[in-house]
Amino acid sequence: MKKLVLLFIVVSLFGCQDQSDPGGSSNPFQDKVYLKGLMNAWYLWNDDLSDIDVNNYATQDEMLASLRVEQDKWSLIQDKAEYDAYYGSGQITNGEEGVHGIYMHYATAEDLYIRFSYPGSKAYEAGLRRGTKINKINGLTVSDANSDAINSSLGENLQGVENTFEITIPPVTKYVNGQKSEVSPARDTTITIAKEELIVKPVLLSEVIELPGGKKVGHLVFKSFIETAEEALANAFAEFKSKGVTELVLDLRYNGGGRVNIASQIAGFVAPSSAGGKELFKYQHNELQSSEHDESREIELMESNLDLQRIFIFSEGGTASSSELVINSLKPYMDVQLIGENTYGKPVGSYAFVNENNNAYIYSIISLRILNAAGEGNYFNGIPVDLQVNDDVMYNWADVNEPMLYQALYKIENGTYDNQVVASARMSQIDLEYKNKSFKKGEAKEEAFNTIMVLKK
Template structure:
């Protein structure tokens, strides 16, 4: 298995391979963690040949880790809470249960939170928070560029809601909601319905994250949606990935296999191929063969195939990783129509690598980029993101409920499906009146993850952009 056999995959460069500390040395905790980080990165990191040994092993492990990264790398990640990371990747974790966009209103420099969605039965829903709500203050403090994220990540607070009008800006409506974080079950199937338009029946699915869940619970939830579409004899399908940062490669493979033609599935056509650093790829070929699932993902029989020849995807600027893999992987086999905003541009995958000693010596884990993927016709390197066929901005100051045909992105898809003109012209000059601010939580979820070290006695492997 990978963690066991890759000890023989070391590089020959003495300078690169020299241990940062000798085993016999008594070393600080930081030096110990950094030695472990370097060993993992030297073995698995896609750009391992480009790493430069930092001058000091005594620095904070996060600083040490990020100093190793290739300048092209926007996605590798380190955490000192491995258990918390795995809980979040499973979809059962402590949260208030709403997904935010942080915005800076360009006309007034006011910071706000717009609610992208709310998980059912979460504290946020129970408090009355809804998609499209605008939060202007937390615990009575107006949001600023300096405090917005620190206020947001607290486990208990009250939010002050506001209304927005283009001419007058924000108006506080004196409605305050009290929120307290709890352990939630974050089912990624946020919304599903069948919409009738003209003589068409359209299956509409809002999918938040590519996660299988404990005991495959979230795959079962996805199956329910797919079976409902099949039973309702849908003619077209719209998959809403606007707020989907990525997730597990195997779940993207599963959904792709449910959407593609039955002939592509039955013949196990290639969905995507994977490229690793040279020693790692050579070892995979040696131990698993060139047809290894670590090197290629194919369409697979899931028992839930819609046999489509055309598919519509809704995207936003945060759509990433496994979402992009799904779109790119399906493109050679069907008519893929993308509506919305240009995606993040992540064609890389990560493994979650914790300390595998028994017992574990620390709680750190790294998620380095370990692979790059290409689709069946070799398409990759979309650094600037996937460009939509129909460019429509997702303006959350005017968010509509999921499934509402007046949502500009969904409305565009429905108009195209029914044979009408799309909702907005490609030359439309209207633009959002705010700037998206950094969302570290979503950035951490931008992962394309492969199977997991503790589950398989090898290094943890997952797929995403979060």
């Protein structure tokens, strides 16, 4: 019985009974028998399971969906080949599938913006980046449309499908020689790009901001806890260390999770040196597994450890799983200032089992609770923020006036948040759920694979 450790995020994919079946199982009955054994032995809530007759279920997905307790929104069976491709390289398109890799949001009833896009994509290179305003798509005036019309206008998700965007690239304000300066003006342009295969880039932005008083702040926008993040994070923190960074802003607002070893790596970069070798988090299992598998992970300081006493982390409702693990695990050792919106709420994890008799699936069954060194966890309602700030998509990530970044930098400079600005921003918020209801925050496969995972030794 091979197993990997994982935690699941935000997306509930049940209701589609064939979701885990890439090409048809050679023995669906044995798949269900295998799942029954997993649930009885490893499911965190195995005491709540009734006697299972596998013949009562048409598929293993139907069986799992019926067995999950109400609190469990995450146990899932996945295609192993797609799973391996995503975590190994960030690949989330197969065959001839193509996407632009852009994620949009109406900030007002008429104004459509790019929420984010991936560095290296055609869309990103052409100017469709965070804060870019979209005026027309293929001649469609977006102020008169909604997410359904926008999605329809973009055509099939196949490589080579072209779309034309009339856009306004936003100005960017940064600190230059101690003063806020517009380093690039707003400009209108028209671009035509083709859909392409998409490789997720886990780091969306890494930069060093020098404040007027000379203090240097590392600013990292981190999207995905996948294997390629290990090198990307090492490079980012090496730069932070070499440039004398003494404060860090870690943006996890769209980060739904990923491998737990990457979460541990981040802790090793940011935790105070006095925390080295101390407990970062611990796993708790059901009674059948607790004596053998309850274990702790210690803080291993990285070569580019910044020895911080405080960290600013940005969050919103999609911040989940591995991201929440980072937030909760650092709290016993440093001042964690959480800015934005309350996190999603997933304090449990799972082992990703592989049936050696059928290597087609990953069985991600909720199997453990995760607590920090102070024994704190169970944040099923999310981790509350220290300062509520709305996610404003009208700013580029690097713009120092972006509301969350502005507040973090203001507190670093002044010792308090700018509460007057926060109050004003809340008053101007507009409910646009009806315009945005069909926009995705990531590709479907990317969201499905948002997990916390390491190989279980």
